Amino acid sequence: ADEATRNLHLIKGGGGALTREKIVASASRKFVCIVDESKLSDVLGSFPLPVEVIPMAQSLVSRKLIGMGGLPELRPDLTTDNGNVILDVRNLDLTDPMTVETALNAIAGVVDNGIFAQQRADVLLVGRASGVDHITV
Numbered sequence: 665a666d667e668a669t670r671n672l673h674l675i676k677g678g679g680g681a682l683t684r685e686k687i688v689a690s691a692s693r694k695f696v697c698i699v700d701e702s703k704l705s706d707v708l709g710s711f712p713l714p715v716e717v718i719p720m721a722q723s724l725v726s727r728k729l730i731g732m733g734g735l736p737e738l739r740p741d742l743t744t745d746n747g748n749v750i751l752d753v754r755n756l757d758l759t760d761p762m763t764v765e766t767a768l769n770a771i772a773g774v775v776d777n778g779i780f781a782q783q784r785a786d787v788l789l790v791g792r793a794s795g796v797d798h799i800t801v
């Protein structure tokens with residue numbers, strides 16, 4: 665994951681494969697996520713949120729994201745495995761990640777977004793210099 669909370673909410677998709685990562689997580693019996701301690705946050709949002717968008721809808725989705733308080737930026741030189749573009753969004757209020765995940769996916773043209781709150785990890789392994797923390801809820 666690119667960012668994780670102790671509630672097992674995640675931001676994934678920094679590499680651009682967020683939709684396929686969600687499909688794999690959904691198909692898995694147990695979703696284990698591994699991060700180092702630098703990726704642990706109290707609230708999601710320090711890492712830009714990737715949003716996979718159908719190219720034709722890029723302008724519409726950008727306007728909707730701005731309306732939600734976000735600052736979207738097209739990720740240059742990247743087409744996802746699904747043939748779409750990624751908008752990296754900063755400045756969204758992610759204190760309620762489940763609600764934001766649902767709201768983003770309701771925007772016409774959004775394929776999916778990098779919030780993993782509805783399909784959160786079952787176990788988060790956090791690597792530290794002193795060892796590994798196992799976090800479950």
